[in-house]
Amino acid sequence: MPDTILVIIEQRQGKLNRASWETITAGQAIAAATGWTLEAAVVAARVGELASEVAAKKVAKAYAVESPKLEPYTPDAFVAALKPFISAKQPKLVLMPHTYQVRDFVPKLATAMGRTVISDCIGFKHENGKLVFTRQMFQGKFSADVSFASEAPWFATFQNGAFRGDKAEAGASAAPVETVKAEIADNIVRNKPQEVFKETKQAVDLTQAEIIVSVGRGIKEQKNIELAKHLADALGGDLAASRPICDSGWLPMDRQIGSSGQTVAPKLYLALGISGAIQHIVGMKGSRTIIAVNKDPEAPIFEIADYAIVGNLFDIVPPLIEEVKKAKAGG
């Protein structure tokens, strides 16, 4: 029997997480490279229609792993459901999206099984029969190819956007669906989660912005935010920031771009003094044009920039504001 790749699908309130399709695409690519069989499992209190949605993709089999105790999500219930399931199915490789939920339970799951997770991968290579996973290190300054040195099952998670969800291939016919009732003992769930909520009503919707001027640590002081604001105003764009700026309270949280903030895709993204940590990049790499100003020529933001200006933003921005104003006035 060939080895199996098992993709664990994430759902919220009956909807598949978009990142799950990306993991299916990743699984299909690894299956094509290795000749292994691809299967997928949806884990939920009631999987319902979701299983057939997954079974329509090019997978050999879809599982619906169900227990009323899986809702609301807790790491204890998820590990109690998945450990025996994975032990029984014996996949070679278990893939998941690197979501906040997966980050919460997959290290526990792997540890409970005496295994390891290669987390937050951006790709894979199959070289001379050996499978290696590529992940970013040192905040994206380097990439590392990482291999497993343990017995199966191997666990790996993929970064948001590492694969294209819309490239997940459909199957020629629907794959069979098997429902697995997870047995979760009564007293094992220790955490009591409450309702999910949004802090305040999002005042600023940057997802529709056409031009975004975004500031990072390079702005140095709160009073310098004003300079970026002037540039945003001159361009007719919106002001945004990387996480440290909002953490410092220099701009409100609803102006934060990145994994914990908004994901944007404007025509123009002008990054001022942003180094380009992975958590920020995932929120803006879909921008049509990226201009980056940073004094560090090695800053990872330049990896994804269309136009790179290596220099001090305090030298560059004032004349830029003047030139933009001139251009606008001149028509």
Place this chain on the structure above:
Amino acid sequence: MKILVCMKQVPQKDAPLKLNESGTWIREDVSYEVNEPDAYALEEALRQKEKHSGEVVVITSGPARAQQVLREALAKGADRAIHLEDNAFVGLDALNTAKAFAAAIKDEKFDLILTGLQSDDYGYAQTGVVLAELLGWPHATIIMQIEKKESGIRVKRELEAGYFQFVEMPLPAVLTIQSGINKLRYATLIGIKNAKNKPLRKVAMAELKSAFGENLQKIERLYIPQKTKKTELIEGSPAEIAKKLVDKLRNELRVL
């Protein structure tokens, strides 16, 4: 509350990094600093102690240079420190690091263990959760608030896209802390002076060796990422750069 904070020393954010000869790690002759989320974890531990009394203990692993992280923590108000001292700790995977920590604290009774949600070097985002599982404790990740209750704690978890969730859980527990949960304090002069007399326990790798095994994952190679995008460098004086940029904005991007 007796709180342990797991901290890590990482290369400074804007330090230029170079690969070593074998292309498996960075050259170590760079400046280091405390991993930022760990600094927030320490701050939160100190605030909890100020509210509920107790003790704050800090732990790190790494070569002699890593002691700086512990010294700073003691200067800010931590009561004592544990240093798993050996350069080889740097190369451990998350599972082995957590096993080493678990072995080093086996005779202690903590109510709470805090650590940053991930490190700036490896970026595993795993060690805290793995440690919880090894200890058999509950955990919660990416925490933005901790409130002590009669029977345990109530924490605020950050979810994606601006969502949050409160979770009640019993103690002892492990929490991974998100940057920005609080405002960091600076060490005072008196704090720095007092730190010199606070206990710092060194643990050699040999004492812990039986607790962990071979790494279960291996870095085959480390390299500068291949560029996927063609980047045009815009050079000149600030005035020239501004003119060139406006020309691009107007004639190529058509946003002006």
